Amino acid sequence: MVGPIYIIALALGLAFFLGFFGKSLKTFSGFVMLAGLAGMTFISGQWLMAFVDGSATTQEIFTAGFKPPFSINLRMGIEEATFTFMINVIGLLGGIYLFNRLKEVGNSAMSVFIVLIMSLNVIVMTRDIFNLFVFVEIGSIATAGMIILDKTSKSLQAGLKYLLATGVISGLLLIGIIFAYYFAGSLNIDGIIAANLMASKAGAVAVFLIIAVLVLELKPFPANGWGLDVYESSNPGFGAIVSAGTATAGLFVLYKVLPMGGDAWYQYISIIGLITFVGSNLVGTQQKIANRLLGYSSIGQIGLVMTVIGLQPILGDAFAFIAFALLLNHFLAKAGLFWISGIIKKENITDWSALRKNSALLIMFVIFIFALIGFPPFPSFFGKYELIMSLISSDNIWVAVVILIGSFAEGIYMFRWLGHVLKNENSEEEVLDIPWNKFIPIVLVTVSLLAAGFYSVPFVAGANYFYFVPLAFILFLGLIDFLPAYIKNTVSIAGMGYYSWLLYPLVEGDLMRTIFFAIFMFGGILTLVVGYNKSGKREGFYPVALMMYAGLATIVTTDNMFGFFFGWELMTAGSYFLIIRGKRSKPHAYSYMLFSVAGAYLILLGFGLAHASGQTQALIALKDISVLPTLAYTLLAVGFMTKTASLGLHIWLPGAHGEAESDVSPMVSAVLLKAGVFGLMLLFLYMGEQTGDTLLFILGWVGAFTALVGNLAASFQEDAKRMLAYSSIGQLGYILFAIAMMTQLGWLAGFTYVINHFLFKAILFMVVGGIVVKAGTHNLYQMGGLIKKMPLSFLAVLIAMITMAGLPPLSGFAGKWLFYNAVILKGWYIQGVIVFFAGTIAFLYAFKLLHSIFLGQLKDNHRNLKEISPSILIPVYILIAGIFYFSAFPQDVLEPIGNMLANYFPSTLEWAADGNAVTILSNWNGNAVMIIIISMFVLVLGYLWLITGKTQKLEQFNIVYSAERPFRPETTHVSHNMFAGLNKAIGFLVAPGITNFWNNVSKMVLDFAGVVRRLYSGNGQVYAIHIIIYIVVFYLISIG
Amino acid sequence: MDYSIEKFLWAFLGLFIILNWGMLMSALMRRIGAKLAGRIGVPLYQPWVDLLKLMSLKTWLSHGVMYYIGPVFRLVGGVGMFLFMPVIFGIEIWSNYSFSGDLILLLYFQSFGMLGMAMGASESGSPHAAIGISRGLSQFAAVEVPMTLAVIAIAIQHQTFSFSEIMAAQQGGIMNWTLFTNPLASIAGMLAMLGAMSHSPFNLVKAPNEIPIGPPTEYHSSFLSVLRTNSAILHVVEAALFMNLFFGGADSWYMYIIKTFFVYFISVFVGMVFPRFKIEDSIRWFLKWPTAIGIIAVIVAAYW
Amino acid sequence: MGKKTLIVLLMVAMAAVLYPLYESYQGSEQLTELGQYYADNGVQDTGAANLVTSVVVTYRGLDTLGEVTILFLAASVISFFLSFKKEDRKESREIRNITEILTTASQVLIPMIYMLGVYIFVNGHLTPGGGFQGGAVIASGTLLMFLSNPDFKLSHKVIHYVESTSGVVFVLIGVLGIFMAGGFLDNRILGLGEVNTLFSAGAIPVIYTFLGLKVGTELSNVLGIFVESQNEQ
């Protein structure tokens, strides 16, 4: 095994050797540099492998042949090996990336580069504090040199500010070191730790100086203006090295030196880390310049790792995994992002849409963004989950909350950036040239990020490899993305079919999960079938759709909290990409994502509290939460309600569902919303009646008002898909109200609504989606009379509408009947009336939809429309068959559900012999009602047919007005502002109060960030003053 | 749960009686109205004559499938309401098919007919019909609120939704009619009935007399005859519904005829006195007073 | 004038921060444990009379290596930073009138200074001084040459060769230390010889010679670049 000392010898030897060539032989010296970097990577890699397979033990390397206190020693343990390996890898990849740039500048720049990487290695390995100072100085001079790789006036200023700041810092470090030596008598870190300097006040100040300087090297929040300028102005290739390499070395040094200060320091470091993480992310929300934004984000992430280092005594043995997972994730993702920004070379994030030209680069960009926020299959997801779990179980909940707020703030600007990339329009002419040496590092980093995610499974309780099976299939779909759409469609349907067949045994026993499993899987397949009518390739649609369905499947089949959260985040990621495909859906997808991420974090906190009380990852732990139960249940409830868009959390739904693509809307609204409902049902089952009764009462009222406002808003909509979206809000308000009653009848009504809503909403969105595409407009007042052209879709919408309105013959009435009995038995009378009134309003807009699309006068530009494509009609008519079966034989569906619910709630519904559902209040025989109505219908039809005989169809007469066309023609269309009367009477209920509320909240946050941003005035001297203030304040807090 | 022909025949007979009584009642009402206005009014057999005339008219014109099926929905709505409600309390043959559903089914069945009319009329494409529909639906929604409040109040009071139990509770003397045992609910119910009957103050929707506005504008001949038969049946059945709920139901045909006449007379009488409301005013009116009374009724019934 | 007062206030605060350190310093009566060890067996281990040199070169050899790298870094960063294209170099510098005294004095002094520099770093292990000081003296010699005759050109090729060779040799000696003696940069690869004679203290004189050469050439290179940048546009 090559000794680690050769890293230094090799690097310095080559650096001096490069001096020989002066200005000539540029390419050759470039390759010499790469060889050197590769050698260093090999050495540290070889040590890492040795440690991983246990064949090596921690080694102390003595220089100059003497024992440590008298000479400098380097240590090569498993930690050092991993960190040096990471640094050398980033050095090698950075060298490859910057190859051309370094060649242009000359081979002295190459030697500076290789020396910089060597200095980071030694910083990690050395155990001597003065040696650490020397190599930190080498690092800072080399960085100052590297900043001016692209000679712009900005990079010059950044360089000077950097030198000023590091100069002041290193001076103070010197004082700290010399006095530490004076008190401890030795320069070796272990010697100083042994001397326990904290005992005396002066010793404490010396240690304070050392640690404060090391913290300042990591650019803590208020005093990091100089750091941000470096990120913004330097060449992004070098920015990657600073953000990944130097930060990793700096964090390890802090970890190494912290024991010097005793455990009080751990607390200070975690507080500083938290302030940095939240502060820089918050200020980042206002940022428009790409590199500076990456600077804010990397400082934030470093702050997070610093917090974790500070929390070491609390986290115990989980510390190593969490710190490494978060650091590795930041390391890989940030390097990748900087490299991509090096290729894109655009300053402002709004014109990054050129990234869409190269789909491979785009996918990698997305992977980095999602890795940073902490979405599944990435290490940060596992790290953050484990961090929150152990934090809450050691009951510092506030730290967990602040961390989540910080990463939510990061989500704000990262997703805005992603939105710009995916949706901003693209100038055609400029082409994106990607040289191979810039592309390969990014690919390597992405691959290792995914592999890191895979390998972090054994470290987290409750995680198992089974969750990665769907991801492998999604990867496979991603690879075959070049095929035409219909092949991919068949493949994905087959895949989903097999996967659901595979998972079925998992849910077989539990009827509730089987129903939801059926809705997710069967509904998913149906909505995918609709995709057959789409031509072309539909890049990126199928992997993402499968990801959503995989997430849904995992939620239903898993039995532990980790699996549930894994599936939840997977589903959110998948659905985000589905929604953002719509033409005008950028703002809506953005608000959807923010609400979902916030909701997911609330759920995580809730799970944390459950884990804290039950100490297990199983979902059963939700049953009896002893740690702050009411808080836990409220958090979980609100978290799930962000997904069911209840009142107050609903503003994302109309835009997200309204603007989505025609076959995405049914997926997202009919199938996805049920995930939130499933979550709520689980929660209420585990919570039980007595613990949550006030919460349930409130949720009942929330459900009632959501139903009312949702349906009312739907009836005043002019846009067809928006109307359906608002109606989904209303229907989910029903479901929430029903299950909040916690009685068998209530839950039966809830289940009926879940099944009904799935059936008719899928039909409505599919058909309306098809029509909107055919008719070319969303607005109801531009449509009409399509019954003549599309009779089949008219019939489908008619049946769906009757089910939605709850009219007797069809299954909708079953829901209403159960609902009525439940309300009276439960005693929630007033809410019952509100929800019933909402039901009538539902009838109104259902009719408006039917009327304005199909009936009335056929518009002349729709004359030659033909029926919507069979690929939509087939699933629609399967669903209609489902509705008829459910309406004709309600007992076959409701009885098993009733029995299943019987073991949770007292049973109040029996099924009499002749299929008559009997409660103490009333009875209802769906089958009989159906038969009677159909027979009456046939009789009366026969009677009418008898007395009218043959009729001749009247051609459409064009109602022309005597006066000339009014200025706004749509006002004459009947469905324009159709329920004006109702609107004038109770329109005030639907005023956009809540949307304004959320807009004000976001404006307040952004203004605050704007004010704090003023801190960075750009003047180098001011930054130096910030550093001194920071030291004085830190001193007063810690020691003064 | 027997589908025996015999049950069907009794129901058909009941339907025939109701149809004739409906036509007679509307003719009587028109005469009384005319008398109040100083006119003689139509002869009592007028409705039969109109019906026969309409049925005999041959017509070839139809605006399409939904236009054709609209009146069928309408009539099925009317007949359905009749079938699902017991006519005479106590007598099994006259209880029709009320065992397969109850008050909730009836409440929802009202909108079944409304839906049919709306679809048929809008298929005809005439703007007058469309305006009438939007007004009708809005008003129907507003009427539903006090109606539901009344129904819920009664349901709380009697702890049941099934007709027979409600009627049973009201037997034996005037005093235990719902009118007196639960006055607030009855007032709310009666006010809602005014809207349901769509007589004068709230008849903007059909407004048959002055201008031919409203859903049936395009209907003629045999279609109109079907609509007429239905409106006749509907008047009686609506009145019967409110009779069963508030006035103790009928234990014999004789009682049935008298009570439905008086209930129907109340709405006509109110219609004579008050002028027609604008659509927003009617909605606002319904959502103000009747709903307030209804809510108080529910509170009183529930917590007192 | 708020800023000035703020800064003064800050200085007072910094003084307060540093005061405990200042106040805790009582001046030591006897050496620290580390210092005592060096005093006792510094000479036996490294054979160098000048203890500071033995600490600088062998005991804490890595620091010196770092030290040299810093100078090397500074020189190369400044070289590619202030470098400029040939075409925008002015024909010649305006020549200030060089006084007679300066030219004659420099002719006498320059060789003396170089001799002094070489002397300093050759027996760095005996007398105070060493590689850095010797290099600095040589650099001041070159500085005098720049000042005395204006058209003195420093040939970069020579500078680069000397600098690189001495650097590489220094690293090689370090590596040799591993094979032939205790560890990296150990000076016992050559005989320790007898204290106070020129050829004693193992590799220290060799290291210091190359170190002196390297520092001297680097600093003169830096000075050269500063001079050349004078006549850039």
Next chain:
Amino acid sequence: MDNFILTALASVLGIASIIGAYVAIHNSKLTVAIIATGIVSLVASVLFLLLAAPDVAMTEASIGSALTTAIFFFTLNKIRQ
């Protein structure tokens, strides 16, 4: 006895360096400021001698005062042009 002389010498040099630093910072003319810096580092090298550190004194003298001041003057000259 000699300790007293040393302390006196050290305090004189100390005050000289403080004054030099004051002139270096507050004097408006840059040339004077740079010379003052040179003087401060020269005095510092003498102080090192007092502290029995000949090596450091030589380094400070040659590098601290000579070369640093030289570079300062070169930069100043370049800026003056």
Next chain:
Amino acid sequence: MEYVIMTTGFALAIFGLYGLLSQKNLIKIIIGFSIFTTGINIVMVAIGYVRGGIAPILDNEGISQIAAQKSIVDPVPQALVLTSIVIGLGVTALMLAYVMKLYQDKKSLNINDYKNLKW
């Protein structure tokens, strides 16, 4: 005697820092920085001083080997200062190079003119 030198060292350091933060002119800032480093160097050497000690060079003519060990000064801080002086030179040289380039760019020595990178 070492107290006085220690005080001067600290005073120089604080004064250098003051100069670095208060002066507008770039050159003055670098001057402040070099005084700051010189002050710290003085403090470092003063720490190693042993009262009555002589330079740590053991040429064996005058004082005998053993006697010398009692009275020499601690060599370690001196070694450290040696390195920090050279580091000071490196950083100052780099700063001055930056100042020259910045001057070329914007023809001004006032630090307030270099504020392109803000917020």
